[in-house]
Amino acid sequence: MAWSGRLALTPPTLADVAERAGVSRQTVSNAVNNPELLRPDTLVRVQDAIAELGYSPNRAARNLRTRASHMIGLKFNPAQEGTANATMDRFVHTLVETSGDSGYHILLFAGSTEDPVGGYDDLLRSTAVDAFIVTDTYLGNPQAAWLTQRRAPFVAFGRPWDNPEATHAWVDVDGAAGTELATNHLLDKGHTRIAWIGWRKDSFIGEDRRSGWTRAMHARDLPTTGLASRVEDTIASGREAATVLLDEARPTAFVCASDTLAMGVLHALGDRGIHWGQDVAVVGFDDSQVAQVVPGGLTSVRQPLEQVAVELVKALEGLLSTPPIAGPGVLLSPTLAVRLSTG
Amino acid sequence: MAWSGRLALTPPTLADVAERAGVSRQTVSNAVNNPELLRPDTLVRVQDAIAELGYSPNRAARNLRTRASHMIGLKFNPAQEGTANATMDRFVHTLVETSGDSGYHILLFAGSTEDPVGGYDDLLRSTAVDAFIVTDTYLGNPQAAWLTQRRAPFVAFGRPWDNPEATHAWVDVDGAAGTELATNHLLDKGHTRIAWIGWRKDSFIGEDRRSGWTRAMHARDLPTTGLASRVEDTIASGREAATVLLDEARPTAFVCASDTLAMGVLHALGDRGIHWGQDVAVVGFDDSQVAQVVPGGLTSVRQPLEQVAVELVKALEGLLSTPPIAGPGVLLSPTLAVRLSTG
């Protein structure tokens, strides 16, 4: 704190601390990085000097010498307007906290949607980050292959769907288990005609979530034919799909691949004056703010994003340790946030 | 790209480029930072070498020498669960893009709510960031005073409400103008008994937004007494407040300080079987995803967060230039996203 008095423009350096403590620079460095090498009384003296001067190692100098930046790159993917998919917020918060505890900071960067590798390249070449957390793996994962080839350490939030042989570390949430949970919840409530509204077939995640619904239905020998719809992830699509299903298949409940689609279902029900929760039940996916605050509340599958962040950081620590420890993939289980949309 | 072939562990340095181009290190440095100093043909030769080797300046080395990190610190404040206030998402995205264009990266850090200054100190002392963007200014602004005293460059998103003499740069959105816009919109629709549900009196922002409502009402000689309520920013509070107001003041419209409160109003209306939009109009604030996807849609005041981010970066560039240019505060105008909740 002391240096805030004197100009505050040049923070104290290691040499300043050394002089004050009456030791050499290397001793101060050891006090910071390998305290066990010092005699206890010397250590105390140095630590006092550090505290008095308010010393903190210059990151640039340390990074230059150690060839590490203690930064983790994260491409920030904003939620689309008009959808209910703002998961980034919750996820990033825990990520920042957890990585901070491990001595890492999160560096955000933007990337165009056209060039999935854009942004990664620059940061890597300028040694601005030690590793990446890759999150946008919904449609295959070109970044993973690219980063692997580049020998850049990274951990993915999302399984390598399109490449079972990928060996990189990943953390994911078992979407199928989530929709199975949701479907069983509805089955337990007495519903038998439960419809599915999901994403188009080329979405790995969408198909995974869908499989949880079919698994639960088939486990009770209930049919799924004619009860499923695959559309784009928009309110309008969900609404249309629900309307068609209500006419043709007369389901008493809907399980959806996203809260956005579930909101579309609520629209459709509202159009017909159907009371959701009482007449027809609806379950969404992601436990977004929308699910939480919509009147009555929307039952939704909740991803343990906090836990995902913790596991990601744990995996990164392994990767960045010497020697690197590459753990296997981690699959976490979601929970179900039950609200009035399922009675 | 070339170095991806050979081990990919030690990126090329400035010296490598210099050797390849047959010039000195300094010339390469100039080619990168002051191209106008080079003779055109030399410049081309160096640029070719840079491209061939896939060279990118080592950030740590550059940061050490120039005493600048080209990083901007941002404390990440997540939206509270159960509210509709996820503005960070939209804001951060533009911020990342805009600052990237100016050569700055966004470094996230966490901070406990108890210690508003926590996190800032470390980053500053270790020269990990050049400046900060301070966003959590809702209740006074201890960070601003602290950073000013510390002579740390920063720009605030939010006016220095509690300290009119503060001289730091800031960007803010004219909340009063927003609620005035909302109120006038309702007045134009023929409403005269328009209620206000806002935050408790110690919130500067809450009082500012409230003043827009009173201004619009008084401009048409309409009374405001008995039509206002000040509560906490939760769904439940909004719902209660609306219930009381409906009983006692019989308003035909509500203007709210947040989408969260507005959702509370929708709950209250739903409780009584009142159709929002037709019988009673509601306006929220922030144009959250919730406002966008709730059935019918919630009319809401939309903050120009993208523009805010651009202005913040512009202000930062001024601050970090030599000599620093401290611009005055910037006040931006919100717009109104009209949806069915106002008919």
Place this chain on the structure above:
DNA sequence: TCCTCGGCTTGGATCGATCAAGAGGGGGAG
């Protein structure tokens, strides 16, 4: 008393870029 050994400390070199000054060459003015 001398020597050795282990633990702690020391100065010097290093990471890769930029700053500050200086060297070389060509062109215009006298």
Place this chain on the structure above:
DNA sequence: CTCCCCCTCTTGATCGATCCAAGCCGAGGA
């Protein structure tokens, strides 16, 4: 023809922390 200047490029030093190998010191054994 000479001088000077300017434009272009080069050389040496520097930012601050860490790695390296050598140096110092006191304790213990012969």
